[in-house]
Amino acid sequence: xxxxxxxxxxxxxxxxxxxxxxxxxxxxxxxxxxxxxxxxxxxxxxxxxxxxxxxxxxxxxxxxxxxxxxxxxxxxxxxxxxxxxxxxxxxxxxxxxxxxxxxxxxxxxxxxxxxxxxxxxxxxxxxxxxxxxxxxxxxxxxxxxxxxxxxxxxxxxxxxxxxxxxxxxxxxxxxxxxxxxxxxxxxxxxxxxxxxxxxxxxxxxxxxxxxxxxxxxxxxxxxxxxxxxxxxxxxxxxxxxxxxxxxxxxxxxxxxxxxxxxxxxxxxxxxxxxxxxxxxxxxxxxxxxxxxxxxxxxxxxxxxxxxxxxxxxxxxxxxxxxxxxxxxxxxxxxxxxxxxxxxxxxxxxxxxxxxxxxxxxxxxxxxxxxxxxxxxxxxxxxx
Ligand SMILES: [Zn+2]
Numbered sequence: 001x002x003x004x005x006x007x008x009x010x011x012x013x014x015x016x017x018x019x020x021x022x023x024x025x026x027x028x029x030x031x032x033x034x035x036x037x038x039x040x041x042x043x044x045x046x047x048x049x050x051x052x053x054x055x056x057x058x059x060x061x062x063x064x065x066x067x068x069x070x071x072x073x074x075x076x077x078x079x080x081x082x083x084x085x086x087x088x089x090x091x092x093x094x095x096x097x098x099x100x101x102x103x104x105x106x107x108x109x110x111x112x113x114x115x116x117x118x119x120x121x122x123x124x125x126x127x128x129x130x131x132x133x134x135x136x137x138x139x140x141x142x143x144x145x146x147x148x149x150x151x152x153x154x155x156x157x158x159x160x161x162x163x164x165x166x167x168x169x170x171x172x173x174x175x176x177x178x179x180x181x182x183x184x185x186x187x188x189x190x191x192x193x194x195x196x197x198x199x200x201x202x203x204x205x206x207x208x209x210x211x212x213x214x215x216x217x218x219x220x221x222x223x224x225x226x227x228x229x230x231x232x233x234x235x236x237x238x239x240x241x242x243x244x245x246x247x248x249x250x251x252x253x254x255x256x257x258x259x260x261x262x263x264x265x266x267x268x269x270x271x272x273x274x275x276x277x278x279x280x281x282x283x284x285x286x287x288x289x290x291x292x293x294x295x296x297x298x299x300x301x302x303x304x305x306x307x308x309x310x311x312x313x314x315x316x317x318x319x320x321x322x323x324x325x326x327x328x329x330x331x332x333x334x335x336x337x338x339x340x341x342x343x344x345x346x347x348x349x350x351x352x353x354x355x356x357x358x359x360x361x362x363x364x365x366x367x368x369x370x371x372x373x374x375x376x377x378x379x380x381x382x383x
Pocket of ligand 1: 070103104138167168
C-alpha cells in the first residue's frame with residue numbers, strides 16, 4: 001500500500017480538534033478492507049465537545065502490538081501565510097505539505113501501509129494481533145480521547161503487549177531519536193497575601209510584592225535534582241506574574257505568579273509538591289503569608305526500561321537508516337503518559353521540526369523510510 005497517497009488523503013481532512021472531518025472514516029475504510037474489526041467510539045462529558053475515536057484490531061491471539069496516534073491537528077493559524085494551503089495535501093518536488101504532515105497523520109499512514117503490506121505477505125493473517133488506537137482528541141484538552149479509549153478497550157477484555165506511538169520523535173532527521181519516556185508536568189500558582197494600603201503610608205500596609213520576589217527567587221535558585229540516568233534535571237519556570245494593579249498609589253492586596261515544572265523520575269507529584277512547599281516555607285519564614293494553588297495533573301514522568309522491545313525497534317531503525325537512534329526522554333507530554341499504564345510504550349514517528357508551524361511538511365522520502373521501519377518492526381515482532 002502507498003503511504004504517500006494515504007497521508008495526502010488524510011491531510012485533506014481538516015480535522016482540527018474536535019472535528020473528525022473524514023479522517024477516521026478514511027482509516028476505518030482502509031482497515032476494514034484489510035480484515036480489521038473496526039469500532040468508531042464517541043466520548044463526551046459535561047463541559048466538553050464530544051470527540052470521535054477509532055479502535056481497529058486484526059487477529060485474536062497474542063502477542064498484541066498496537067499502533068497509537070491521533071488524527072486531530074492544531075489549527076493552521078493564518079492560512080495566507082502557508083506556501084501551500086494547510087488542508088490541500090499538496091506535494092511539490094520531494095515534500096508533502098499540510099497541517100498534520102508530521103504531527104501525526106504521516107506516521108499513521110506509514111503504520112497502516114506497513115501493516116497492510118505485512119499482512120499481505122502472510123496471507124492476510126497476523127501471527128498474533130495488530131491494532132490501531134486512534135484518537136481525535138490529543139491536541140486539545142485530551143479528555144475524550146486516549147484515556148477513555150484505553151478504558152473502553154479494557155472493558156471489552158482486551159489488553160496490549162506493546163505499543164508504538166507515532167508522534168514525531170525524531171529531532172532533525174528520521175532515525176535519530178526514539179522517545180522512551182517523558183518528563184512529568186505540573187502547574188501551580190504561588191499566591192502571596194498582603195494588606196492593601198496607600199503607597200505613601202507603607203507602614204500601614206503589607207506589600208505582597210516583596211514576599212513574591214523572595215519566594216520566586218528561592219524556587220528559581222534551587223536545582224530540584226541533578227538529573228537521572230535517562231532524564232535531564234527537573235526544571236521550574238515562572239510563566240506569569242499577576243498583580244493586576246491599574247493605579248500607581250495603591251499597594252496591592254495580593255500578588256500571584258504562575259509556574260510550570262517539568263520533572264524527571266526522581267520525583268512523584270507528591271514528593272515534588274512537598275519539596276517546593278518546603279522551599280517556599282523556608283524562604284517565607286514568619287514574614288510572608290503564602291500558599292500554592294496546584295492544578296490537577298495527569299502527566300507523571302515515566303520511562304520504558306531498556307530491553308527486548310526497545311532493542312527490536314532500535315534494530316529496525318538501524319537496519320533501514322544505518323543510524324543508531326538516541327533513546328530520549330526530552331520534549332513535552334504525549335498520550336504515552338496514558339498508554340504506559342496499560343503496556344510498554346515508546347514513540348517513533350517522523351521528524352518534528354515543523355510540527356505546529358506554518359508550512360508543516362515532511363520529505364516524501366521520510367514516509368517511505370518510516371513505512372520500511374514499521375514493516376521491519378512488524379516482521380521481527382511477529383517472526
Ligand atoms: Zn501529536
